[in-house]
Amino acid sequence: MPQLNPSPWLAIMMLSWLTFLIIVPPKIMTHLYPNGFVSRSSEELKMSTWNWPWV
Template sequence: MPQLNPTPWFFVMLLSWLTFSLIIQPKLLSFTPTNSPSNKILTTTKSTPWTWPWT
């Protein structure tokens, strides 16, 4: 059963993680977000309970 041999798959996994960690991730982290978070005051709304017709 060749799929149980971890030698080629471990190399593929290692290469893909190194590619992601060293090349793709720094490029993605260099972008600045377009909507920066703001300090909003959270207001709680008072909800009325649902009146069921059969009660």
């Protein structure tokens, strides 16, 4: 049964993982986000209570 021989399949699996781990991530990381990141201001947000009409 040739399916049980790990020689060709192990090499194929290792090469595919090498491709995914070495070649693909730098290509993905070069993509730019369409919107820039905005830093939040350090001032506190003013929280107000809600006016519930049934209370």
